Amino acid sequence: MTMSNAMNHDNEILSEADEIAALLPWYVSGKISATDKARVDAYAALHPEVRDHIALAREEADTVFSANQDIHPSRAVLDRSLAKLHASIAAEPRARLYAVKTSLFDQIGDCLGGFTPRQLAYAGVAAALAIAVQAASIGALVTSGSDANGYITASGPSAALQSGTFALVAFQPAAPAGTLSAFLADNGYTIVEGPKAGGLFRVRVSGEALSEQASQDILAKLKARTDLVSFASLAPSVP
Amino acid sequence: MDHASDDRALIKAIAGGDAKALERLFARNQTRVFRYLTRIVRNEAQAEELLNEVFLGVWHSAGRYEGRSEPSTWLISIAHNKAVSSLRKKREVSGIDEEVVAAIEDDSDNPEVTSQKMDKAAHMRAAMQGLSPEHREILDLVYYQEQSVSDVAEILGIPEATVKTRMFYARKKLSELLQQRGIDRGWP
Numbered sequence: 001m002t003m004s005n006a007m008n009h010d011n012e013i014l015s016e017a018d019e020i021a022a023l024l025p026w027y028v029s030g031k032i033s034a035t036d037k038a039r040v041d042a043y044a045a046l047h048p049e050v051r052d053h054i055a056l057a058r059e060e061a062d063t064v065f066s067a068n069q070d071i072h073p074s075r076a077v078l079d080r081s082l083a084k085l086h087a088s089i090a091a092e093p094r095a096r097l098y099a100v101k102t103s104l105f106d107q108i109g110d111c112l113g114g115f116t117p118r119q120l121a122y123a124g125v126a127a128a129l130a131i132a133v134q135a136a137s138i139g140a141l142v143t144s145g146s147d148a149n150g151y152i153t154a155s156g157p158s159a160a161l162q163s164g165t166f167a168l169v170a171f172q173p174a175a176p177a178g179t180l181s182a183f184l185a186d187n188g189y190t191i192v193e194g195p196k197a198g199g200l201f202r203v204r205v206s207g208e209a210l211s212e213q214a215s216q217d218i219l220a221k222l223k224a225r226t227d228l229v230s231f232a233s234l235a236p237s238v239p
Numbered sequence: 240m241d242h243a244s245d246d247r248a249l250i251k252a253i254a255g256g257d258a259k260a261l262e263r264l265f266a267r268n269q270t271r272v273f274r275y276l277t278r279i280v281r282n283e284a285q286a287e288e289l290l291n292e293v294f295l296g297v298w299h300s301a302g303r304y305e306g307r308s309e310p311s312t313w314l315i316s317i318a319h320n321k322a323v324s325s326l327r328k329k330r331e332v333s334g335i336d337e338e339v340v341a342a343i344e345d346d347s348d349n350p351e352v353t354s355q356k357m358d359k360a361a362h363m364r365a366a367m368q369g370l371s372p373e374h375r376e377i378l379d380l381v382y383y384q385e386q387s388v389s390d391v392a393e394i395l396g397i398p399e400a401t402v403k404t405r406m407f408y409a410r411k412k413l414s415e416l417l418q419q420r421g422i423d424r425g426w427p
Binding site: 009010012032033053057060066085086231 | 258259261262265269270273274277278283287290291294295298360363364367378379381382383385386387388390397401403404405406407408410413424425426427
């Protein structure tokens, strides 16, 4: 925040009455130290008008609370923000272990306790290999499952696949390849890019730029397949 | 485990590179952080951008979280820094002082006309909108985010005595703005 006139008073010394007035918001919220609370109570016992001042602070609290409650981020806003967050993380060249909570990685994680740093480094390699195995499996699904769109690799989007409606999807590592292949084919979904870090794939869910409602419907359908999909969020058309 | 303990565990997992833990921390705190950002920058599209930046900041700095402050305080502290940076850039680009704009908006009607249009609660809310960003923020941090004096000091990076002084003048200014709207609170 830029320095404003509001901060000109910051270093002034308050009188006792003003200090009590300054403490009332915390008195009302309950987030006041025992010392300060005792100070307010003692002052209020001698100055009855403080009770009216506490009522003013309660009015302020009610106003701030209702003003905040009136701000409702839409589902679309939150989904977009989460998708961007995933995309930002995936784009980072970080050598971090993405400890995805899945059956396979839980087993790896159970083995990590008590390991030395060197052993943990090897365990990290093992986890990365597990992600690579899943990626290769899905990559094989895409290449063998494509028909009308021709041969598609999952390493990056071709020009023909850069328009439409997209989602960022992470698949369950234990998902059967046949079931996953059928699910993608039945719904006309195409993996156009991935895997990104964390095992995320960019999936074209429609060749058209769908309406918000239609996009949300597809997102709900993806999320409903918890046996195949561990994460799904709408993604911008341009990655 | 309570909410804070759960969030501590998630931050620890994020520090270890657990992207799922970040997603869960996002889901648990997104609305509260979004509201904080929206109230400070007063623009939902900008708040959406900043929401993403806040949790990306969490991803980057989770390893440095030592658990000495509440997770909510730590999160809002990151949000505060993002909001401050954003407002600073906006001011540098536009050259517009938000406080001046708020004061202009606040004088749109004379007190009598305004009183006829609005009830007391609406006046209170409108008056709060006329406060400076610093004064609005401290009211939100205490009344909605429920932060203690020491928490607010940590978030804003100022001494506790300054927190109390700023709160006093925020409330005093609020009374002045209400007075301009024809409402005498009887304090200070």
